[in-house]
Amino acid sequence: MIRDIAGRHNHTVKLARKLQKKKHRRERGLIVGEGMDLLRAAVLAQAVVVDVLVRRELFDDLPVALRERAAAQQGGADVAGGLDIGLCDQELLDYASSLGGSADVIFICRRPVCHLSDLSLREGPVFYLDGVGDPGNVGTLCRSAVAFDLGGVVCSPATADPYGPKALRAGMGAQFALPVVTDVTPEDLRVHLANAAPRFPDGALFAVADPRSGVEAHRLAELLSEARPLVLVLGEERAGPRHEWPGAERVTIPQARFDSLNVAMAGTILAYETWRARRPKRNDLAGNDGPSPIGLTPWKEES
DSSP states (O other), X not given: OEEEOOSTXXXXXXXXXXXXXXXXXXXXXXXXXXXXXXXXXXXXXXXXXXXXXXXXXXXXXXXXXXXXXXXXXXXXXXXXXXXXXXXXXXXXHHHHOXXXXXXXXXXXXXXXXXXXXXXXXXXXXXXXXXXXXXXXXXXXHHHHXXXXXXXXXXXXXXXXXXXXXXXXXXXXXXXXXXXXXXXXXXXXXXXXXXXXXXXXXXXXEEEEEOSSSSEEGGGGGGGOBTTBOEEEEEOBTTTBOSSOOTTOEEEEOOOSSSSOOOHHHHHXXXXXXXXXXXXXXXXXXXXXXXXXXXXXXXXXXXX
């Protein structure tokens, strides 16, 4: 349905504000995002958008698929999946926004649900975020994982929600483009990788980012093997990973001065180094004339 919204007591406005909290996102299986680019990324990945708040003059900028779906419902057609588009002014959008500034559109969609079995272990390394508490860093790492063709992102229970508004904004749609698995303990991950042993006879290799010492990042290529998945473990800048990782390799990024890289920058460099090593082996990538486009893979909706 398409309707005008003028007051703060509208259901979508109140829901958008509630979904700023992780508790409500988990309970309802919904997430809230802001920005036209993020909305387009969600639609391209076939996310199920259920509510939209948009400035009246920007209605025609919404993805065609959403406008057509809402118009069909307006005409009484039996369309699978309800969609409400609320036309409102900037003041109401600012009230519903959690990010500050002038939001042009706010949308609510079903929360992507991914499992460890969805990880593309043969496609590339996987990030394991062990207690990364800043949502902006989490979103940026998801974006870097897509840019450098990683097999997925796994988040520990102590890591910020990758589907919170700040993480979604930093990810620029990356969370819709690759498997992002949440609330996974190191033991859960180890068990899953052990069960995948028939496919990977050499087992998995864990490499922990360490600012003090370890294999230099440019030598990550030496750790890559098609028979052995690589898990890049990242923690907070100061405290490091929350858990001990016995037997793991240590990987460091040499720096000219004091320890000045935050976790998102460090993870991006490590992801790039693995990409640089893997790129010549891939036949489906563009040559030196430009980067290869990264497609968006539809995610599974929770039943």
